[in-house]
Amino acid sequence: MPDAPFELHAKLEALNPGGSIKDRPARAIMRRAIDAGLVSRGTVVIESSSGNLAIGLAQVCAYLGLRFICVVDPKTTAPNVAILRAFGADVDVVEQPDPATGEYLPARLERVRQLRAEHRHSFWPNQYANTDNPLAHRQTMQEIVDACDGRVDYLFCTVSTFGTLRGCAEQVRALGLATRIVAVDAVGSVIFGGAAARRLIPGHGAATRPGLFRDGLADRVVHVSDRDCVAGCRALVRREAILAGGSSGAAVMAVHRLRDEIPSGARCAVILPDRGERYLETIYCDAWVRERFGEIPELPAPASAAVPMC
């Protein structure tokens, strides 16, 4: 972009075969489990996930000829359930939230425990605590560093399990780079503290702090509201013709917020975690957006110039 004060490179995780950043941890977790003898022919893979990890695992299990039972809840979108079934996964729907908290997550984890007790030879990837998740993302960072000729001044990374950020941060340290890491979280997520609140956009954010969380890995934290995610997504399509998912809009919004602090000439990278087709009935549906936000939100005009993208 002619008026960009800094470079901004985007890593499009949508281009992975399963359409998201989760292909990599899904494959790495399964590969390590096979190598460790935890998974073999006849193992039933059981996980609670309604989004991208589920699709990544469904894909890997289809390839390996393993049965995959995916525990979801009624909030899981119809397209995601259809994709899981198309990959041959068994979709197990938990209909009632946990009576104590009103949340579905504890109820889904309880269902995972039940299913594991029913299947003698089962494996639970446990993406929120499995260290093979961040380990897989050291490669994500390496690819960014290689594509940026060894210099990345800022990395914008959305968070949920903390796998991507932790893996990228660990690789930055291992390489001795000075990259500043900006964590992009959802308003209403508790990963960095604060009170849990209702969130509409799936992907980034978490209702409980993940086991993979480590203090001190992020240099900055930016919280983005659902409304601003939509604005970021819509701007990404309009200005760059990239149809990406909700967390990508959050990442774009975080860059936008920091744009007047980023030194001119800095080389920034932003990870765009998934594709937009899974959000056609929400973020990219004008009626859905108007019903929730009253109008189609737009990226606010920056103090200096237009959002730089290159």
Ligand SMILES: Cc1ncc(COP(=O)(O)O)c(C=O)c1O
């Ligand atoms: C769309 C999307 N964005 C961001 C994230 C956050 O990545 P991580 O779980 O590695 O923190 C996820 C995780 O599921 C995701 O699906």
